Amino acid sequence: MRKPPAHAPVPAPVSMPVIRLAVQYDGTMSATVDGEPLAPPVDEGVWRRGSFARIVDQVTAERMIPARVEVTEADGSTFTDIITATARKNTPAPDLPEPDPADAPRLLEVTGEGFVPGEDIAVCRIIRHTDAAATGTARALIDLAYDHIDTGDEVVLMGRVSGTFVVRSLS
Template sequence: MSMPVIRLDVHDDGTMSATVDGEPLAPPVAQGTWRRGSFARIVDQVTAERSIPARVEVTEADGSVFTDIISAVRRNTPAPTPPEPERPEAPRLVEVTGPGFVPGEDVAVCRIIRHTDAASTGTARALIDLTHDHLDPADEIVLVGRVSGTFVVRSLS
C-alpha cells in the first residue's frame, strides 16, 4: 500500500484547492469550496478517519510550503464481551428425619452419601441435594445411629 499525497493550495481569499496523488479532490456539494478550516475534514476523508498514513503538503498564498506526515491512529479493537456465566442449578433438597438417636451422635445417611449429627433432642436431620446426589424419588434413605444403633428408614416419595 502506498501513502497518499495530499496537496493543499491556499488562495488569497482563504479558499483552497485540494489534490490527492495529483487528482483533484472536490469538496462536498453543500460546502461549495474548500476553506482553510476544511483541513482536518480533507485529511480524515483521504486517510479513512486516520486509519492510513498520508503525506500532506500545504502551499500558502505567500508561496511558503509546509510538509507533514499524518500518522495512522492505532485503534485497539475492544475485547469481545465474555459470555454470561451459566448460573448453577439451585439445589433441590429433601429432608429426612427420624427420632431415637443419642444427642450429638454421628448418624450415617445411607445410600451412604454423607453423615450428620443428631440434635440435642435426639433427632437427626439430613439434607439431600437431589441435583448433586442423583437419587431417584423411589429410593429409600436409612439413618443409622453409630452409637445408639437406631435405624430410621424413609422413602423419598
C-alpha cells in the first residue's frame, strides 16, 4: 500500500451536532450539544418543553445544517430524530395572476393538540407536513379538490418527535 504524498489534503470527517434534551416531570429540560451544556436565555432561567424549536433553530443556524436530536422523557422513554437542513431561497415570489373562483381550492382545516412546539407533523394520508406552533398546536389545510380524498376519509396528524397522534374525520 502506497503512502499519500505529504502535501495531500486529509479529508475531514463528516459530522453533525447531536442535541440531547432531558425532560423533567415539571416540564423543564436540560440541553447539551455534542456533550457540552447549552445554557438557556438568562431572562428565562431554564429550558422548558416549549423551547424545543428554539434550541433546534439555535444549534442548526435556523435549520441551515442538519442535527441529530435525542429526547429523553422523564419516564425514561426516548425519541431520536434527524433534523434535516432546509434550503432557503432569498428570491421574491413571482406575481401570480388572480385565480378563477371556480378553480379556487376547497380547503378543510384539520387541527390537533399535544405536539412539541416546532416539531415536524406528518399529515397522513401523507400528503404534506406542517410544523407545530409555539403553543404545541398543529394546523393542516387539506385541498378537497383532489379526487383521491373523500369527505368520509380520516386524517392523522402525527408528531415525529412527540409520537402524538390525532385522528380527525374529514366529514
